[in-house]
Amino acid sequence: MKKIYLYSTLLFIFLLIMWEMIVKVKKISPLILPKPTKIAENLFTLLQSGYFTPHIFTTLVEIISGFFVGSLIGIGLGLLVAQSNTLRLVLKPYIIATQAMPKVALAPLLILWFGYGYTPKILIVALISFFPLFESMITGLLVVDKDRLALFQLLKASKWQTLWRLQLPTAIPYLLSGMRVAVVLSVVGAVVSEFIGANKGLGALIIVAQGMMDTPLLFSAFILLTVIGILLYASICTIEHLLLRKYTTYRRKKS
């Protein structure tokens, strides 16, 4: 495994060197494609000066709050809908509609209603992140093996006991897998909402950098967003690992 990580790192270093060389040899304008060393210099200088701090903070607040709200709605709605076939059929078209509609198109309307503060951004992130959680919750609750349900029926378990002691534990791996997808989508949601109307946040910074033709800044914001996405994804993976490792072969599967 260690060798794989080493190869992966070597590949990354090789690509950076190639990038640096091509820009140098072809004399590509830094406005079009700056050198990696220039981007790194820009990134570390601005990080050290604290320039990025409020932007990172704003985007993180939007991502985490939106993901939290989206999770609550997705899990809650999934729990509710999985209990009744009729409810599922009644609500399904509306839930699909929320996903079919482009969120970018919805953003100006939300800004009109809620202003330029956190609320419209959090709502967009929530709208984007709730669907994978909703779907994974329903799948997890309904995928329970029929023999297990028969066992609980024979043991005269109440509906609540069946949900709490059988369906929910079965749903946890599905839910965590939905969370992994949702958290990455939350980053996209936050950036898209900042594109539409914001003066703070990494998405807003990208728009500013584009206007000032400051390509190194644009790349720096892009790198920071990628790092945030990776860290959030990794934190869900860690939670997954901590929750599931004791009773599954998860650790072995992962490796």
Add this chain to the structure above:
Amino acid sequence: MQAPYIQLKEIGLTYNKDQRDTIRQFSLDIKKGEFISIVGKSGCGKTSLLQMVAGMQKPNSGLITIGGHEVKEPVDELSYVFQKPILLEWKTILENVLLPLHLKRKLTKKDTNKAKEMLDRVGLTDSIHKFPYECSGGMQSRVAIVRALLDKPQILLMDEPFSALDSFTRDQLHVQLNELIDTDKPTVLFVTHDLQEAFFLSDRIILLGGEPGRILQEYQVPFTRPRQKSILFDQSFHNFQQDMNERLQS
């Protein structure tokens, strides 16, 4: 004459999808404490029969009674062992065994000790804190049996519980099952494909077959229970088995 404890009177079962009778006019009287094996080919309605006795499925016609009361839903005094062990992977072996009691009431120290004692009897003392994925198929089957017997059920229904195991493990489990049920002597209805298993374990063997499923033959096993594995090498037991096999083939 002892009144039947479980009674199946002219049971009929039809599945909606093909409207064919799975079981027709099936009647059987079972005495308290009796061990009955139902043997038959796949699809002859053995599992459906167990499910109807368990109250998980309703017959289209006829009547099933336990202790004189009609079975309408799963009854308290009954335990069921499925073909698969059906253990919850997020619970330890001990927690899986305690599940039925946990669903009924708050667990006491006595419950835990009883579960540990029964797990010890089937050689699982060292595995009580393991999770199911850490246990072999044979160990999981033992856990399922202990779980079913923990609350001292009056009736034990077993649906081919050993069918997925190798013959060595199966032999071990036959002996352990005999020992476990010898204490409380529940009435057992045991579904199997394996005739030797049925000979070894039961008081009576019901041969189910035909379409729709009906009793083709019924045999009383003339050897006292619980039996030891040595009986399999006994000439009279061997002759009895051979005689039954021949009748079955014909």
